[in-house]
Amino acid sequence: MAEVTNFDDMLRREPGRGGDGPAPRHMSGQAPGAGGDAPDRPADSAPAGSAPAQSGPSARRPVVVVDDLHVKYKVYSSGKAAGAAANRKLFTRTRGLREVHAVRGVSFTAYENESIGIIGSNGSGKSTLMRTIVGLTPPASGAVYASSRPNLLGVGAALIPDLSGDKNITLGGLALGYTRKEVEALREEIVSFAELEDFIDLPMKTYSSGMSARLKFAIAASKQHEILIVDEALAVGDARFRQRSEARIREIRENAGTVFLVSHSMKSILDTCNRVIWINKGVLEMDGDPATVVRAYKESKK
Numbered sequence: 001m002a003e004v005t006n007f008d009d010m011l012r013r014e015p016g017r018g019g020d021g022p023a024p025r026h027m028s029g030q031a032p033g034a035g036g037d038a039p040d041r042p043a044d045s046a047p048a049g050s051a052p053a054q055s056g057p058s059a060r061r062p063v064v065v066v067d068d069l070h071v072k073y074k075v076y077s078s079g080k081a082a083g084a085a086a087n088r089k090l091f092t093r094t095r096g097l098r099e100v101h102a103v104r105g106v107s108f109t110a111y112e113n114e115s116i117g118i119i120g121s122n123g124s125g126k127s128t129l130m131r132t133i134v135g136l137t138p139p140a141s142g143a144v145y146a147s148s149r150p151n152l153l154g155v156g157a158a159l160i161p162d163l164s165g166d167k168n169i170t171l172g173g174l175a176l177g178y179t180r181k182e183v184e185a186l187r188e189e190i191v192s193f194a195e196l197e198d199f200i201d202l203p204m205k206t207y208s209s210g211m212s213a214r215l216k217f218a219i220a221a222s223k224q225h226e227i228l229i230v231d232e233a234l235a236v237g238d239a240r241f242r243q244r245s246e247a248r249i250r251e252i253r254e255n256a257g258t259v260f261l262v263s264h265s266m267k268s269i270l271d272t273c274n275r276v277i278w279i280n281k282g283v284l285e286m287d288g289d290p291a292t293v294v295r296a297y298k299e300s301k302k
């Protein structure tokens with residue numbers, strides 16, 4: 001992922017046209033596709049690649065721009081990832097090596113205070129798109145620009161199953177960039193949000209998947225993120241915990257954060273998001289208000 005210092009300069013370029021595009025058509029801070037040059041269409045049914053219309057002084061600050069993004073994986077037919085050598089095309093002739101074009105020319109702009117649901121069938125490229133936004137998976141072409149580093153909810157990689165929940169709070173907190181003092185100040189709140197008071201001294205490997213997910217959510221969501229990506233975290237845990245997670249996501253959003261929520265639960269998406277992007281076979285199929293996009297997505301499945 002490219003993090004740009006002068007975000008406003010970059011925003012003068014139009015997503016979808018690449019780095020050497022023509023003269024800028026959008027002023028900094030204004031939504032690409034918004035304003036006077038937006039084609040006539042209902043505000044709630046934006047076509048692929050465009051953001052919901054907004055203009056004038058109320059236009060919000062863009063925080064993530066995804067510009068004609070393509071992501072490809074190289075895999076052996078055995079299913080094993082091909083690794084860096086193949087990705088550098090050293091082994092493209094190797095028998096059984098296949099390329100999966102997971103994200104195909106996706107462009108959109110995300111704004112401050114948006115909670116964007118990312119929906120689509122299994123294997124449509126949602127997680128790949130999110131992993132590329134946070135910089136974990138490199139683009140084949142195109143780019144992602146962000147006003148600050150996006151965080152993928154889940155400090156999972158930093159946690160150690162053999163250690164207690166309590167020790168993992170320290171590890172996860174440090175991984176999120178807290179000082180030890182800050183971790184101490186937040187510890188009680190994290191344990192109580194996760195509702196693990198009676199289990200916090202036990203090794204995490206003894207937790208059920210719902211309990212681990214609750215702890216991971218509580219650690220990650222204890223921080224006020226400017227850009228937070230939640231991938232399916234709400235699918236686990238019981239209904240009550242889901243409600244509290246959704247409330248916490250709304251809180252992060254209200255405090256000037258932007259949240260992406262990847263989920264197969266249309267209820268979570270409708271309860272939490274104010275914009276939805278539908279990815280279909282790696283392509284941005286629809287981008288607009290939640291009710292309209294979810295309805296169209298459900299129709300397509302009939």
Ligand SMILES: Nc1ncnc2c1ncn2[C@@H]1O[C@H](COP(=O)(O)OP(=O)(O)OP(=O)(O)O)[C@@H](O)[C@H]1O
Nearest residue numbers: 073075081100102121122123124125126127128129
């Ligand atoms: N590490 C990987 N190596 C090779 N191919 C991958 C890898 N990760 C994903 N893919 C492939 O990329 C495509 C998109 O997968 P991705 O996980 O992004 O979809 P998704 O929409 O998040 O799916 P789901 O809803 O099932 O989680 C799929 O064809 C998948 O098999």
